[in-house]
Amino acid sequence: MNLFDLGWNDFFQAHYHEYSHGELSRARVSLQQKKHYRVIGEFGEKDAVIAGKLRHTAESMADFPVIGDWVLTKNTPNEDKAIIQHILPRRTKISRDTTTRKGRQQIADEQVLVANVDTIFLVAALNEELNPRRIERYLTVIWDSGAQPVLLLNKADLCNSVEEIVEYLKEITIGVDIHVLSATEGSGVSVLHNYLSSGKTVALLGSSGVGKSTIINRILGAEKFKVAETGEYKDKGRHTTTHRELVVLQGGGILIDNPGMRSIQLWDGEEGLIKSFDDIEQIAAYCRFNDCQHINEPDCAVLRAVAEGELSPDRYESYLKLQGEIAYRARKENWVTRQNSKKRWKSISKSIRQINKWRGEE
Ligand SMILES: Nc1nc2c(ncn2[C@@H]2O[C@H](COP(=O)(O)OP(=O)(O)OP(=O)(O)O)[C@@H](O)[C@H]2O)c(=O)[nH]1
Numbered sequence: 129m130n131l132f133d134l135g136w137n138d139f140f141q142a143h144y145h146e147y148s149h150g151e152l153s154r155a156r157v158s159l160q161q162k163k164h165y166r167v168i169g170e171f172g173e174k175d176a177v178i179a180g181k182l183r184h185t186a187e188s189m190a191d192f193p194v195i196g197d198w199v200l201t202k203n204t205p206n207e208d209k210a211i212i213q214h215i216l217p218r219r220t221k222i223s224r225d226t227t228t229r230k231g232r233q234q235i236a237d238e239q240v241l242v243a244n245v246d247t248i249f250l251v252a253a254l255n256e257e258l259n260p261r262r263i264e265r266y267l268t269v270i271w272d273s274g275a276q277p278v279l280l281l282n283k284a285d286l287c288n289s290v291e292e293i294v295e296y297l298k299e300i301t302i303g304v305d306i307h308v309l310s311a312t313e314g315s316g317v318s319v320l321h322n323y324l325s326s327g328k329t330v331a332l333l334g335s336s337g338v339g340k341s342t343i344i345n346r347i348l349g350a351e352k353f354k355v356a357e358t359g360e361y362k363d364k365g366r367h368t369t370t371h372r373e374l375v376v377l378q379g380g381g382i383l384i385d386n387p388g389m390r391s392i393q394l395w396d397g398e399e400g401l402i403k404s405f406d407d408i409e410q411i412a413a414y415c416r417f418n419d420c421q422h423i424n425e426p427d428c429a430v431l432r433a434v435a436e437g438e439l440s441p442d443r444y445e446s447y448l449k450l451q452g453e454i455a456y457r458a459r460k461e462n463w464v465t466r467q468n469s470k471k472r473w474k475s476i477s478k479s480i481r482q483i484n485k486w487r488g489e490e
Pocket residue numbers: 282283284285286309310311312313334335336337338339340341342343354355356357358359360361366367368369370386387388389
């Protein structure tokens with residue numbers, strides 16, 4: 129297997145030499161199922177385990193390999209397993225907030241779902257479960273990952289108001305290509321090949337049952353991935369795909385199938401979240417400006433409350449973080465506003481640091 133066909137490029141090459149002078153093999157994680165890994169490289173495809181050292185120095189879940197990672201492995205000729213020694217820096221990653229246990233405590237942590245993808249096919253089904261808010265949130269997370277989102281509206285065969293839905297979704301997904309398809313009937317699938325060329329990686333994300341595995345099988349022209357029996361997926365809590373796996377297409381390109389996601393932290397019910405920051409919303413009623421962002425505006429009641437010790441900086445910080453997460457107004461527009469929103473984040477973290485400093489000096 130040629131490394132470039134697997135997605136290797138200058139970015140990884142530049143980091144490779146920091147870790148190895150040729151004694152380790154370069155490979156990509158092609159399967160991840162709990163603690164079981166497979167990797168694929170010039171040596172072919174192999175089961176893999178994580179080196180003890182990597183495990184012991186890991187401080188976060190994010191320090192473990194995930195599907196799509198480029199890793200350096202030690203392959204001993206008479207061992208059938210490759211040993212993963214290092215993870216190369218990730219060019220892009222989709223992460224979600226999670227918690228892990230550290231001793232007796234549950235601490236906030238980052239879980240990386242998939243690494244080094246160029247394009248994410250966000251799949252939604254054109255049925256009664258279609259949820260524009262959920263699409264917006266997924267898109268927010270994808271934009272943050274560094275990958276390019278593409279929205280696939282699947283199960284067009286079940287829907288007779290496709291055009292209205294697309295028109296509506298266009299408004300909230302500016303800058304995102306939308307494709308309508310039916311994976312079971314095969315319509316609209318061929319255009320997806322435009323995103324797949326040698327060395328380019330595409331991952332499919334979306335809720336369980338929307339047809340991710342069916343779409344991949346269609347693209348491959350083979351029943352590679354297990355798909356739910358009709359109706360089976362309606363059975364809530366059931367995921368047909370239970371692991372993450374990467375396939376290399378014969379004509380070039382790489383596809384990654386994922387299990388359906390139930391939550392990308394903070395996802396269910398934005399109203400619930402706003403309610404949970406009721407105290408801050410109440411304080412905010414006293415800000416001078418109605419549209420105050422509580423970052424650096426004059427006469428901001430929230431900033432005042434933090435400075436006077438009425439509101440804890442931690443709580444203020446998580447509030448802002450949440451605002452950032454649901455502020456799709458700013459992010460949905462396009463790359464330009466996206467850059468602005470990055471700048472905005474910078475100034476947010478600056479003001480948090482500033483406030484912490486004031487408090488430290490008291
Ligand atoms: N009518 C219709 N059904 C579809 C279409 N695409 C997929 N399905 C059906 O939807 C069900 C779920 O499809 P899967 O491909 O297993 O869904 P998934 O997104 O991979 O689900 P998880 O692996 O659980 O995340 C299956 O019964 C498919 O046959 C489509 O275009 N139209």
